[in-house]
Amino acid sequence: MGLAGVMAAKAAGCETIVAVDLVxxxxxxxxxxxxxxxxxxxxxENVSKEIRxxxxxxxxxxEAVGLEAVIRDALKSLRSPGIGATVGLQGFANPIAVDQSHLLxxxxxxxxxxxDADPHQLIPHLVDWWRAGIFPFDRLVSEYSFDDLATAIDDLRAGRVVKPILRMGPA
Incomplete structure (x- = not known):
């Protein structure tokens, strides 16, 4: 989701786009x-301070991880006013705490x-962006045969691929 957010921000004309990752x-x-x-x-040491x-x-x-610390960093990196969106999910039982001063x-x-979109409108729009070369989502995927499942998992965990796709049957 994070890299898709980077591409969408660029396609939408954002001038400053910050990506944060471990890899x-x-x-x-x-x-x-x-x-x-x-x-x-x-x-x-302090991601939000570095961003600001x-x-x-x-x-x-x-934020595309769903961890409390990452959500907090996203909020703390904002100007006032600013909007932070959380799209990551660590599970439905994922309590987070934020400092109310960040909201105030x-x-x-x-x-x-x-x-938060109508897929009947959004997907064709994203495909149009892809065709125009401004939303290259195909750069995020890597294909593996189903027989290479272990390699796909290892590559994902090591950060060598973003989205592994398993092919079923003959190539």
Missing amino acids: DERLELARELGATHTINSSTT KTTGGLDLAM MGRTLTGVIEG
Whole structure:
């Protein structure tokens, strides 16, 4: 979801696009897809502070992990006012706590499910963007034969692929 958010932000004309990840290869891909700034959260002590220092704060933030710390960083990286959207999901029993001062500063936290869009309108629009070369979602997928399931899982866990797709039957 995060890399799709980077592509959508670029396609929508956003000037500043920050990608945060733990894996340098995904951050490199994020730059290729339109991120203007990248931060490796495994080597950055305070992600939200780094974002604010580098950009002056964001108008919009999307987190795609669903972890409390990441949601909090997304909120703290916003200007006032600003909107943070959480699209990541760690499971339905996933309580989070946010500092109310982040909301009282004019920031909004909203939840998004399946893009909060009508798929009959959104999917053709995304396909049009793909055809125009501005939403290259095919760069996020790697195909594996079903016999290579273990390799696909290993590659996903190691961060070598974003979305492995298993092919059933002959190639």
